[in-house]
Amino acid sequence: MGQQEIIDDSPESGIKVLDRTVLVLNVIAEQPRSLAELAAATDLPRATAHRLASALEVHGMLARSRDNRWTIGARLASLGARGADTLIDTAVPIMTELMERTGESVQLYRLTGTTRTCVASQEPQSGLKNVVPVGTRMPLNAGSAARVFAAYLPIASADAFSREELDHVRATGLAESVGERELGLASLSSPVFDSNGSMIAALSISGVAERLKPHPAAMWGTELIDAAERLGALL
Amino acid sequence: MGQQEIIDDSPESGIKVLDRTVLVLNVIAEQPRSLAELAAATDLPRATAHRLASALEVHGMLARSRDNRWTIGARLASLGARGADTLIDTAVPIMTELMERTGESVQLYRLTGTTRTCVASQEPQSGLKNVVPVGTRMPLNAGSAARVFAAYLPIASADAFSREELDHVRATGLAESVGERELGLASLSSPVFDSNGSMIAALSISGVAERLKPHPAAMWGTELIDAAERLGALL
Structure with a gap:
């Protein structure tokens, strides 16, 4: 795509x-x-x-x-907000399962204008973990979820990434980042497509880079793609 | 209306x-x-x-x-999410000013399906305050913001409130609640209308009931309505 x-x-x-x-x-x-x-x-x-x-x-x-x-317009934003519950309600049990399976924090991001916003978040109860409160807005030019939006949607900040890198995301359905936004933090993201084939969210696993070796996709790629596909199939 | x-x-x-x-x-x-x-x-x-x-x-x-x-549908929810930034970006400076003026927490709620969601929040830095993290989903049958949605939008849970109470909200542009959702907590809410006259959000002040005496509307009604109107005029 x-x-x-x-x-x-x-x-x-x-x-x-x-x-x-x-x-x-x-x-x-x-x-x-x-x-x-x-x-x-x-x-x-x-x-x-x-x-x-x-x-x-x-x-x-x-x-x-x-x-x-x-x-x-404000009216369309308001209509959309009434539908956002469905995505989040559907995502939460799948995200909880993924968090338990991987032991890492799991986030769901949606594109909101010129940023991405964390709309759901599941984190391990204790230990060294990445914390992203719901509502946090992140840049679109750094991090693995930003690469997912750049690979599938025509956003201006796609220029932040190389053509090869985005081709690789589209070929594998996975984007990684290691120590890019924050020292010692790594993440892995995959696109969520609804049943019309529209890319509507990015599902991410994030945690201590040391734990996601040799690299995040090798560690949890299969599990993340499986979760993103199961979520998409329900939308 | x-x-x-x-x-x-x-x-x-x-x-x-x-x-x-x-x-x-x-x-x-x-x-x-x-x-x-x-x-x-x-x-x-x-x-x-x-x-x-x-x-x-x-x-x-x-x-x-x-x-x-x-x-x-997921696609409409996704389109709307891209517009939600505008509402929040416009609201934040007005909410900050209102928080500084009143010394109380200020929240912006939008209707999301069968709940209302806090989409922006400004809280005093210290002291006894009400904390509502962005992303928090609240019921539509309790609290002052719920009354605002019930007064202006045809939602099912409007039955939770009396006709007189909702008429009063429409007449004054203000809804109160004292110790309803949480003991010792009071709040005051006002509708935000966009330039098309659509009610798209509820702006709230909330804090310790003791501080909002004799009752929240008498204390901060004028300030809240002014802030809600200034926000609406920019949408």
Whole structure:
């Protein structure tokens, strides 16, 4: 799946206006867009793109940023929040199992604008462990989960990683980082795809680098991919 | 604003299919709906409701629950998450100011399915204070923020409160609770409306009941409403 997956993979429902509306929401969720950028990204005529985005703005599904780009509106953010429970409720038992099996902290990250946010977290009760409170926002240019978002979604900070590195993530379904964000900390992340094939979250294991030798993927790669796939199958 | 505000207030953009699509998303975000319930809530013909919801399901914007009701889909939850940053980024400076002015903890709650979730939190650095970590999910049938959601949104647990109480919340823009969820804890909440008039969050002050005498609204009502309005004006 390449940088344009959201657009190329956009399914058709048989209702053209609805398909185009969803397309507009998807490309604006990737990043704020001016009219010209929106028309280019959706391949829609400028007038059509303008008409759809303006209509979505009337409903609060989109909003205008100060530089006159369309962004995700408060109303859409609110609708989405009502659905977020499902992802978290589904993830928690799988994350608990993975935490118990590996003895390491397990996190679930979602893309939130220009950051990733930890939306669920399971940590061993005691001992040397990595602690990421729910709600923590992390950068998209460092850490294994950032590589997962960069590999599967067209985010601007994907430039932080080499093409080879992201190709490797797509080929294996795994991204690693060792001592990158924090000395002595290593992590391993895998993408979670929903039943439509949309990449919607990154599932991560993180802990003391010394314990994840020779490297995190060799240690827990199979277990992590299995958990991410089981979660995706339930979404 | 009554229990049906989302539906009655639904604006018209001039694109009928888009307006109906947004209407379907809105009523399903309120609560999962069967086809019959969806048709009734939207006032759309059964065939139209089915066609729109099925098309949204193709895009992952809606999903089917085990009891064959449509719910918010993982894709929509994911789009919304990318917009949630805006609300939080806008709220934090206003919340910090309110926390400094009142000396009490300040929280921002959003409706997430059948719970409310604390999405931002500002707490005094020291002393006796109420602590609500970001990500905490709370009930919708207790506490002042629950009353705010019940007063403005058609949620099932609104039954937990009397009609008079919710009318009072709508008349004053304030809800109180004293020693309800936790002994010695009091809180005061006010709705946050975006520029489309949609109620999208509840802003709360909470702390030791003893300090919020004679009652929370008398103590900090003006300050809280002012902060909630300033936040809404920026959304």
